[in-house]
Amino acid sequence: MTHLGAKRFLIAAIAAAAAVSAFSSSFNSYFLSVAIDVGVNIILAVSLNLINGHTGQFSLGHAGFMAVGGYTAAVCTLRLSPLIPPELQPALFLFALLAGGLLAAAAGLIVGVPSLRLRGDYLAVVTLGFGEIIRVLLQNSEFVGAASGLKGIAKLTTLGWTFGLAAITVYVIASLVNSTYGRGFIAVNDDEVAASAMGINPTRYKVVAFVIGAFFAGVAGGLYAHHKQFLSPTGFDFMKSIDIVVMVILGGMGRTAGVIIAAVLLTVLPEYLRSSFADVRMIVYALLIIGLMMARPQGLFTLGPRKAKSA
Amino acid sequence: MNATSTLRIPFFLLLACASLTGCGPGGSHSGEILVGEFASLTGKEATFGVSSHEGTQLAIDELNSAGGALGRKFKLLTEDTRSTAGESSTVVNKLIARDGAIAILGEVASSRSLEAAAVCQQAKIPMISPSSTNPQVTETGDYIFRVCFIDPFQGTVMANFARNTLKAKRVAVFTDVKSDYSKGLAKYFKEGFLKSGGGEIVAELDFNGGDKDFKAQLTSIKAAKPEAIFVPCYYTDAALICIQARQLGLNAPLFGGDGWESDQLVKIGAEAVEGNYFSTHYSPDAGSDKGKRFVEAYKKAFNGKVPDAMAALGYDSAMLLADAIRRCGSTDSQKLRDTLAATKDLDAVTGRTTIDSHRDATKSAVILQVKGGSFKYIETINP
Amino acid sequence: MSQFLQQLINGLALGSIYALIALGYTMVYGVLRFINFAHSDVLMLGAFAAYFLNPSIERTFGPQSIPGALLVVLLSALICAALGILIEILAYRPLRNRPKLTVLITAIGVSLFIEYTCQHRSVFRAETRPFPNLFPSRDFQWLGLAVNSNDLVVLAATAVLLTALWFIVQRTKTGTAMRAVAFNPQAAALMGININRVISFTFGLGSALAAIAGILYALKARGIEPLMGVTPGLRAFTAAVLGGIGNLPGAALGGFVLGALETFAGGIPAISNYRDGIAFALLILILLFRPAGLLGKPQTEKV
Structure with missing residues (x-):
C-alpha cells in the first residue's frame, strides 16, 4: 500500500461527502436520516473493532462511551451556541464533537485500566457494568435532563459531517493498525505472552486501544445527538452495545472492510424489512443474523487487512 | 489487500446512499x-x-x-x-x-x-x-x-387528595427513576403537598421500572412510618409494589396516578391492591x-x-x-x-x-379506589 | 437492627433467584466455554409453559395443590430441556469448531428470534399476563421480621439444585464425561466419549434449570411477558462471572452477593436512585481484586 493512495482516498471521500451534503436539502428526509444512521454506525463499529477485533479485548460498554460523547457535545452546543456569532457555529460543532470525543477517551482510559488485570468474560462484565454506571449517572443528573432526556439539541449533523468523520475514523484506525506501532495491537490479540516476550507492552496497547476506540465512539455520539436532536439515558443501554458488537463480529473481527459492510447492512436491513415484512420484520432480521453467521462464520468479507491467526 | 481498498468502501456507500435519497414521498393521495x-x-x-x-x-x-x-x-x-x-x-x-x-x-x-x-x-x-x-x-x-x-396538574391533584381526603400528615414517595412520568408526578406531588404546610415527606426512595423486587426500599419506607405512600408508576410495577408492601406488613394506603388504571392492577395485585387509590381521567360508574x-x-x-x-x-x-x-x-x-x-x-x-x-x-380528574376487585368512584377534581 | 436483619432477608431472597438462574449459565459455560445468550429466553419459555399447562393440571389436581405444582414444574422443565437441545442442534452445533464469539452472535440471534417471535400478536403477544399462584403462599412475621414462603421455596430450590448438579457433575459417569469434554473435547472424543450426546445433555440440563428458575421468578414477579427474562438474565450472568464463571458454587455465591449488594444500596434513601450503578461499581471493585471471580482459579497462561 502506498500511503499517498490512502490519503488521496481520504480526501476524495471527504470531498464527495461535502458535495453530496450540499444537495441534501433536496433529499427525502427519511432516507437522509437513515443514511446518517449508517454513517454513525460505521464510526461506532470501526472504533469498537479496534478494541474488540484488532486488540481482542471483549468490550460490552461501547454505548457508554457513545453516551459520554453525545451528552458532552450536546451540552456544549446548547450552552455555547447563544454566545457565539452565527458564522462560527460550524466551528462550535467541531469543537463540541472533539470535546465529546475527548471526554469519552478519558472514560476509555478509566475502563482501560481494569483491562490490565481482567480477561475475556470478566472484562466483558466490567465494561458492561461501566456502561450501566454511565446510564445510572445520566439518569440522575438533572442538568442533562435526567430521565426526561435532553431536548432541543440543534440539528447540525449533515451527511457531509457524518461521512467525512466516518472516512477519517476509518483512515486513522486503518493507518494505525497498519503502522509499525499498530502491529502491536494485533500481536497482543494473537498472543499476549509472546508479544510481551518480544518487548511489546500489552498493557499500553490495550489502554491505547480503549482510549482511541472510545474517542471515536464519543464523536459518533456527538453526531447522533445532533442528528436525533434528543438524548435519553435509556438509549444507551446494554442492547445498544450489543448491536455494535454484532456489527463487528458479523463483519469479521479485525477486518475493517467487513465491519463497515456489516454496519451498513445491519442499519439498512431493518428499514428495508419494514415495508415488506411489517410486524414480522424483527423475526426475519434475527433469522438473517443467524443465517449470515452460519454461511460466513469467518465474517462477511475477508478481504480487509488481517493476516495473522487463522480463525 | 490494503488500506486503500478499505477506504474505498465508505466512498461507494456514500454514492449508494445518494442514489437512495433521490426518491420522493411515495404517499398515496388517492382519497384516503x-x-x-x-x-x-x-x-x-x-x-x-x-x-x-x-x-x-x-x-x-x-x-x-x-x-x-x-x-x-x-x-x-x-x-x-x-x-x-x-x-x-x-x-x-x-x-x-x-x-x-x-x-x-x-x-x-x-x-x-x-x-x-x-x-x-x-x-x-x-x-x-x-x-x-x-x-x-x-x-x-x-x-x-x-x-x-400534564404532570403538574395530576401531581397537585394527588397532593390535595392526600391532605384533604386521606388526611395524611406523613407521606412517603416511591419513584421510578427510569421514567420521567414517575419523576414528574413525584416532583409536583411533593411541591403541592409541602406548599400548604403541616405535611411532611418522611421517606423518598427510588426504583427502576421493571424491577421485580422492591423489598429493600419498602423496608426503609416502613421504618419511616408513613401514613400513606405515593407510588406514581405504571400498573405492572404498582401491583407488585402493593403485594410486597403487604408482605412486609406495611399497611398504610398506597396511591398513584393514571398509570395505575388497568384491570391488570387487580388481576396481578388481587387482595393486596384493595383499598388503594389512584387518579385517572374517567370512571365508568361516575361518568358519561x-x-x-x-x-x-x-x-x-x-x-x-x-x-x-x-x-x-x-x-x-x-x-x-x-x-x-x-x-x-x-x-x-x-x-x-x-x-x-x-x-x-x-x-x-x-x-x-x-x-x-x-x-x-x-x-377534570377523578379519584378511584380499588374495592372488591373493581374501581369505586370517590371524587372529581376540576382543573 | 431489625431493619438490617430484614434487609439481609430481602437480599438473600433476591440473591437466591439470581443464584438459581446463574447456575444454568455457569453450567453451560463450564462445558462449552461460551455465554448462552438465549438462556434468559428459555427461562421465559419455561414460565409460559407453566402458564399454559397449569389450567389443565389444576382441573385434575385441584387449585394450588403441591403435587400439581410439582407436575407443572416437571413438565415445563422437560419441554424446555427439549427446546434447549433443539436450539443447540440447529444453531450452535454447526459452528462448534468456530471461535466462541461466532457462536455468541448466533446466540444473540437466537435470543432475538425467540423474543420477537413470542411478542408477535399471533404467538404470546407483547403484553404482561398475570401469572397464577401455583401453590399456596403465606407470609411469616416474627419479631418484626417478615418473610414470604415463596422466597423460602426459591432458597430451598437453589440449595437442592446446586447439590444435585454438583452430584451429577462430580459423581456420575455422565458428569465425568462432561468434565472431560470441558477439559479437552478432542481428547475426550478419542477416549470414546460421544461429544454430541454430552453437549446435548448439558444443554438439556441447563434449559431445565432455566425453566425451573423462570417459574419461580414468575411466581415472584406475578406477571409474565416475552421479555421477562432479559433483566434477570443479565443480572444472573453478572453473578455467574462474579462467582467465577464455570464454577457451580461460585455462581450461587455470586448470586447472593449481587442480591445483597442491590438490596443494601436500594434500601438507603439518599442513594436508592443509584442502586444499579452502585451494585456494578462494587462488582467491578471485587473483580479488580479477584480477577477470576470470587471462587474462580486464576489461570496463568503457559508459554
Missing part, C-alpha cells in the same frame, strides 16, 4: 386520509404501547364505519418503535416523508414523544401525543398537542355514557380485554384529530394545527377536553 402512528408494539413498554395502539385503531375503525371525514376514509399507518430510543425519529421521518401522513399520533413514553416531536415540528405536521404527560413535550413547538393531563360505550366497543374488538387509561387516551387522540379535520374541512397542516389549537369542550371518552394555549388538554 393518511394518519401516521408510532407506538411501542414490542419491547419493554409494549404492554402500554399495544393498549394505546388498540385504542387508536378502534377509533379509526369507528370513524370509518361512520363514513370517515370530508367524504374520505381514514387510513392508520402504524410503525413500531420497539420501545427503543432513536427509533421514533426514524419512523416518524418515514411516516411523514415517505408515506405522506398528514398528522402523527403517539407515544406513551415522553422520551420517545420528545424525539418525534422535533421531527414533526420541523416538518410542520401536527402531532398529538395520547399519553405523554411531561410538560416539555408540547413545549417543543406549536405543532405538538396532547390529550392527557361515552365512557361506557367505549369500554363495550373495546371489549368486543379485542377479545374481552378491558381497556386501560392508555387505550382510552389512544382512542381520544384519534378522535381529537378527526374532530379538527371535520371542523376545518381540510387536511392542510397549517389549518389543521390552528383548528386543533382551538378545540374547546370536545366530548371525549376521557372527559370534556379543551386545548389550552400550551396545546395541553385541560380536563
